[in-house]
Amino acid sequence: MASQGVAEQQVPGDIRALFTTSPPPVSSEDAERVARACFPGSVACAPLSGERDANFRVTRADGSILTLKFINCAEQVAETEMQVEVLKHLRDTMPVQAPHHQPIDPAGLAALSGSQAGQASTGPTLDWIQYRPLSGGHRIRVRAYGYLPGAPGTNLQADPRSWRAVGRTAAILDRTLQQFDHPAAHRKFLWDACQVLDLRPLLNAVESLAVRQVIAEFLALFEHRVTPVLDKLPRQVIHNDLSPSNILVEEDGLELAGILDFGDMVYAPRIAEIAIAGSYLMTYSLDPMRALDGVVTGYCEVSPLHAMEHAHLLDLVLARLAQRMVITAWRAARFPGNRDYIMRSHDAATALFNRLYPDWRAAQGSRSFPSNAES
Template sequence: MTTFVPSQNSAIAVTNALLTTSPPHVSLDEALCVMRSHFGGAQEIKALSGERDRNFMVRSDAGRCLTLKFINHAESTAEIAMQVAVLKHFAEHHFEREVPVHIPSSLTSQDWLDIKLSDGAVRVRAYSYLDGSPGSQLKAEPEVWRDIGRATAQLTCAMQPFTHVGAHRPFLWDVTQLPLLKPMLSVIEQPALHDAVQRFMQRFEQQIQPLIQTLPQQVIHNDLSPSNMLSCAEGRRVVGVLDFGDMVYAPRIAELAVAASYQMSRGENPLAVLDAVMAGYGEILELTEQERTAVVDLVMARLVQRIVITSWRAAQFPANSTYILRSRSEAEALFKQLMTFWEPSRTGAEQR
């Protein structure tokens, strides 16, 4: 595999160290000690999966379940503060689905702690653990896709008043910053796919990026994948939203495009899935004509991100490659399928 290694002075290395730094090394015993010292006694502890941080589920002596997050060393103070602030925001603003509740230290009342462990200093924070079925259990049905659209719009409404300086950051997972990935395209080994992605990125930079900058903007969750949603037991409704670590200030319609991009490969007709998600969204928030025009472009942009970034990160962290690459093949197949009509439609628009 051809591996892209960013130089120390590149924008990718400077602004996205978070995606290239391994999670902190924390043992179960160390996590248990931190829990008992700062958040109360513990009856049970287990490690959770994660790409950037080291996470544990802990059941306290009082029976409360919480997530103990040992934060990636590259995450800035502004980014940590933003993730704490948004959970506090939800405590005061209505949202129809569940989100975690921020839990400060019971010893010091601090929002996060600086802890010294055997592998060095690390920051840690805690929030309630939401129990439920994973979003991957949501059924591939039109009414479920509409509910995902409704949940996305409700989340957009709930987050609309939220602002934070940490959201204004260069970030590889921000679809509006897709051109940042151009130096990384060497990770795509298939020539035909490489050329198709390159053509898309060129048109994105020339035609799409200027348009989306004019759309309504706000802080968005930016990663409504099945991994970050909880399903009811029957698989017919989104009951919770997790992990606000990818928040950015971006066009609000990008939230819908990202959510839809993870669902569109689950139906025989990807565009019918997109229509269902958009229909549910439209029950809560009216889409402007410009937003409707941009949705497919932003879906395609997220698919390119999933192809390029996951390939790059899997090469850097082979021990975690199965988790990192869990949706790459799906994204690749959907991108190829959508390109068959997207490219001719864009070419036709240019000629008119």
């Protein structure tokens, strides 16, 4: 095994680096080498879809399944540490299923040429490895976690019962995450709805001039009317992406069976968790505000919200919709080969934004807010 003191390869840059760097150039043969060596009993690998990383589904002889993740080289070590640590935290505290973290088998790693133990902020770790692909180049960080059973989140029914279930699960998760924190959650992050003003340099990626102008107007209003009060809202680490892609549902499509992908976690107002989840469910409903109310109702069954949180919910719904419109258009232009996957929710987000925005804009002139988060 190579020396463990070598710093891991990183790509420096601004908050956009993670979204402009291609997934690692690895093959199925690379995945099979890592799986068979580092996770004993692995018998087969199959590629999975993804935007930033190269992912594989690993089947083991005992019937268990892992997700093997070759991590984008723009992801900072602290972000990888955060994702590992939250899975360890949730395994002991979360009543709804989340993937379990799978450490590396040290004997297998020792026999795997071109790889070495990971290098965490505290020193060498077996939470991931640094692997050099068969094609050569820099080592890539690789980790694994359990593959959860369940139907995809797109099977969730457009029904008040399922909307409340999403809200309840979000509240249970947030209550569990109140006891979790990590420095990486406080980073600048392009998908943080509270940092929606960072979209401005990317607006030209939106093809329609009219749509660009409306988004620019929204950002100006958000800056003056919303940004100054965000720090007054109750804040904590949140999942930050409870979209259909990141939830699993029971067969009836009414209850959640699991939560996936904690890579977008941020320290933010907890109301953003509801706004983000709601922004997706609203696009599948003929009555979007009823869907959002259902999510809020379910959340409040577990954790009541303050008046000021209610007051700013729709602000953050629109912020996430704007992100879905701009970031996806910008990334699709950079990765045209993956355009269909990247743009899968773009049109729905645009339609919902256009439906909600006129009333929201009209309300800004007469709007008043409670003086603090406890009101």
